Amino acid sequence: MTDTASTFACARYIKEIGRGSNGARALSRDDTYTLYEAMLDGRVSDLELGAVLLAYRVKGETSAELAAMLAAAHRSFEPLHVQDGHEHARPVSIPSYNGAHKQPNLTPLLSLMLAREGVLVLIHGVVDDPGRVTSAEIFAELGIPHAASHDEIEDSLVSRRLAFAPVGVLAPKLARLLAIRRVMGVRNSTHTLVKILQPFAEPGLRLVNYTHPEYRESLTGLFTEHPDAAIGGALLARGTEGEAVTDTRRQVQVDWFHDGHAETLISPEHSQPHAPHVELPQLLDAVTTARWIESVMRGDVPVPPAVARQVDVIAEVVRKPAI
Incomplete structure (x- = not known):
């Protein structure tokens, strides 16, 4: 109002x-x-x-406009304060605002695997999205509650090395602008901003994904022309239906933006007819996806190779000393 x-x-x-x-x-x-x-x-x-x-x-939005909007967005909420036990390690934030409706939503699997590797992982996003299976719904089935306050977010990061923060809890002013989509029927600039948000007071690594090539160009311009927007580092890659987890069918390019530099950490490879079969849940609902993720974490089902490689890259980057 x-x-x-x-x-x-x-x-x-x-x-x-x-x-x-x-x-x-x-x-x-x-x-x-x-x-x-x-x-x-x-x-x-x-x-x-x-x-x-x-x-x-x-x-x-031009890269300069995005940078200005992002600066205003960061001033609109209280950043999170977390301390990791590793001298150089940085926490990781994973935006989850799209969910899935054609492929399984494996963002919770990526998050749990990173946490098992000792990485502090914050997932922030929407709780529900009609017609899609959200990470929030899958985490609920996995017994991981949604944080209800900033204190709960920080406590969960310490106790579980993982927290799911609804955007309405993390950044309520941004949540209000996101919600306008349900009135207007189309996304707005805030949907881009929440995917590049730096939620930590001591800057952490962000996973940033895009769906269309033009967004890759604008985000590359943002991180290279406006270094303040890349503080803490950002890994940019094409997502899976708008989620930051890699596509299990192919290896996508991953670029690391940090300290005014850009490095390609993974080069793209196209899907091949003879690519090894990846066993995925047969249904996309939250219950089925959660049970499948549990089976992967137990070792009963193999980790999709593309996701395993993504975990390795992220874990390596967060332990690199910040310049």
């Missing part, structure tokens, strides 16, 4: 970004920050908020 006592006028911003795919112009970094901060604070009227979200949906 808009804070009518301090309504933020958006006409001059909409005039720039709302001219369509060919005529729209990017806002300056300062204007972008100011506008997105007002949106997060609820100071933009519903009419103007819808106009801004649709304008960016058509225009797309």
